[in-house]
Amino acid sequence: MIEDVQDLSFTEKRKRFERKKLLVCIGKSFMAIPLSVCAMMLLALALNGNFLEAFDRANVVVTTCKFVIAAALMAILFAAIYHFTHEQNKSTEYYWIACIAVVASVVASLIGIKYCNIYVIHVTLAELIVIELVDRRSAALSLVVSGLMVVVIYLGNPAYDIGVIISAIICNSISGIIINFLVHRHYSRFKFLLMTFIVPFTVLPLVEMFTFIEGDLDMTILWNTIGSYGANVVSGILFMPIVAILESVFNIPDDFRLSELCNLSNPLLKRLASEAPGTFNHSLVVGTLAEACASAIGENPNMARCAAYYHDIGKLKAPTYFSENQSTYNPHDELIPEVSVSMITSHTLFGEILAKQNRLPSEIVDICRQHHGTSTVGYFYRKALALKEDGDLAVNKYTYAGPKPQTKVAAIIMVADTIEAAMRAYMPDTREEYEARINKLVDEKIAMRQFDECPITMNDISVIKNTIIEVLPSIHHKRVDYDKRKEPATEENKNS
Ligand SMILES: [Fe+2]
Ligand SMILES: [Fe+2]
Known part of the structure; x- marks a missing residue:
C-alpha cells in the first residue's frame, strides 16, 4: 500500500x-x-x-x-x-x-x-x-x-x-x-x-x-x-x-505456461481479435506497456504481459458497447446512463467468469476483476448528472464493483490500461502536455485510493509513470504522411 x-x-x-x-x-x-x-x-x-x-x-x-x-x-x-x-x-x-x-x-x-x-x-x-x-x-x-x-x-x-x-x-x-x-x-x-x-x-x-x-x-x-x-x-x-x-x-503460471497463453493463436485471444478487434489491439498495447513497467519495478514481466492480454476478455459479452469496437453506431445513444454503466462495468465480472471457464491462472482471473478497482465511470456519471433536475446523484451507482488491485501487477495493469485508453482517444502534441496528462490520470487513481490494497509504493508508481512516458510514444508513433510532404514525389520516396 x-x-x-x-x-x-x-x-x-x-x-x-x-x-x-x-x-x-x-x-x-x-x-x-x-x-x-x-x-x-x-x-x-x-x-x-x-x-x-x-x-x-x-x-x-x-x-x-x-x-x-x-x-x-x-x-x-x-x-x-x-x-x-x-x-x-x-x-x-x-x-x-x-x-x-x-x-x-x-x-x-x-x-x-x-x-x-x-x-x-x-x-x-x-x-x-x-x-x-x-x-x-x-x-x-x-x-x-x-x-x-x-x-x-x-x-x-x-x-x-x-x-x-x-x-x-x-x-x-x-x-x-x-x-x-x-x-x-x-x-x-x-x-x-x-x-x-x-x-x-x-x-x-x-x-x-x-x-x-x-x-x-x-x-x-x-x-x-x-x-x-x-x-x-x-x-x-x-x-x-x-x-x-x-x-x-x-x-x-510459470513462464512456460505464460508464454503459451501469450501466443496469439490461443482460442480466447483469437476470439478477442475477431469479435472485439479494438479491444484486442488495446490489450496488445497494454501488454507492451505492462511488460516494460513490470521489468522496471522488479515484477514478473511475462505475468504482466499475459494479464494485460486477457484483462478485458469480459468485453466479449457485448463488444459494441465499448468505444474501441465502435465505428459509426453507438448503442449507448439509445440507452439511459444507468443501463449503459451497468453494461460497461459488468465486463470485469464477466471477464472473471470467462477466465475461470478457460482455466486461466488465478492471478489473471483476479486481474480481470480488479483492473478497474472501484473507479467511477466518469462519462456516464456526468451524462446522468446532466439529466437530473436537482443535480444530486449518488456516485456509487456509477463505479466498478471492485475489488481494488491486490498485487503490484494488478496495479500496473490498472495504470497502463487507463493511460493507453486515454491516449488512444487523444494524444497531445507536445511533450509537456503529454506528461501532464499522464500525471493527471495517475493522480486521479491515487486520489480515488485505488492502490490502497496492494503492496505498491509511491516510488514504484513514479517508475511506472516514467516508463510509460518513455515507451508509449514509440507505440503511438505517427507515420509521415508522404502525400502531404512539400517535396515533389520522386520514384525513390514513393516506394519507401
Ligand atoms: Fe477493462
Ligand atoms: Fe482495458
Whole structure:
C-alpha cells in the first residue's frame, strides 16, 4: 500500500486479512506434510527391503524418529516457502509442489542408489521443479531438504556407507547450486535442459577426489563419475514431464505456461481479435506497456504481459458497447446512463467468469476483476448528472464493483490500461502536455485510493509513470504522411 495514504484502521484490517489468509493456507496445505512423509518413508522402507523389520519392537523407535525428523524437515521447507514468497500472491499449491518435488527427488535417488550407483542422487530434480514453479530461494532449500532426507533414510543402515552417501550429496548439490545461480526463471525449456548437461561436468573432479579419499582407486572412480553426471542429466530430463504435469494440475503460471497463453493463436485471444478487434489491439498495447513497467519495478514481466492480454476478455459479452469496437453506431445513444454503466462495468465480472471457464491462472482471473478497482465511470456519471433536475446523484451507482488491485501487477495493469485508453482517444502534441496528462490520470487513481490494497509504493508508481512516458510514444508513433510532404514525389520516396 502507499505509505502516504494508508490509515491505521486500514493497516489493522490488512494485518487481520493476512493472518486469516495464512491460517487458510496452513489449513489447506497442512496435510501435505504427513502424506508426503509417509509415502516417501514407506516407499524407502519397501525399496530397502526392511519394511516389516522397521516396525518390530527393536526398531520401531528408530523408525518413528526418522518419520519425525523427515516431517520436521518438510515443515522447515514450508516455513521457508512462506517466508520467501511472502510478497507474492500466496498460494497453497506452492507447498504441495515443494512436497511432490522433494518426494520425487528422494524416490529417484533411492532407486538410483539401489539399482545403479551410490552417486546417483537426484537432489537437483527437486531444485529444478521448485525453481520453475515456486522460486529460487525455496528451490535451494528444497535441494538441501532432499539431501538431508536421503541421509535420514540411510542413517543406521549397515548396507550403505553413510560417509559416501554424504559425499555424493555434496557433489550433486554443488552442481544444483551452480544451476540455481545460472538458470533463471525466464529460460526456455531447451536452455534448462542444456544447462543440466553442461554444469555437472564442473563437479566431476570433486567426485573423483572424494572417491580417492574414500580409498577406492579402481573402476569405482569411473562408475562414481558416470553416476554423478548421469544423476544430474536424468534430473534435467525428468524435470520436463513433471513440471508439465504439475503446472497443468495446479494451474501454475510459470513462464512456460505464460508464454503459451501469450501466443496469439490461443482460442480466447483469437476470439478477442475477431469479435472485439479494438479491444484486442488495446490489450496488445497494454501488454507492451505492462511488460516494460513490470521489468522496471522488479515484477514478473511475462505475468504482466499475459494479464494485460486477457484483462478485458469480459468485453466479449457485448463488444459494441465499448468505444474501441465502435465505428459509426453507438448503442449507448439509445440507452439511459444507468443501463449503459451497468453494461460497461459488468465486463470485469464477466471477464472473471470467462477466465475461470478457460482455466486461466488465478492471478489473471483476479486481474480481470480488479483492473478497474472501484473507479467511477466518469462519462456516464456526468451524462446522468446532466439529466437530473436537482443535480444530486449518488456516485456509487456509477463505479466498478471492485475489488481494488491486490498485487503490484494488478496495479500496473490498472495504470497502463487507463493511460493507453486515454491516449488512444487523444494524444497531445507536445511533450509537456503529454506528461501532464499522464500525471493527471495517475493522480486521479491515487486520489480515488485505488492502490490502497496492494503492496505498491509511491516510488514504484513514479517508475511506472516514467516508463510509460518513455515507451508509449514509440507505440503511438505517427507515420509521415508522404502525400502531404512539400517535396515533389520522386520514384525513390514513393516506394519507401
Ligand atoms: Fe477493462
Ligand atoms: Fe482495458
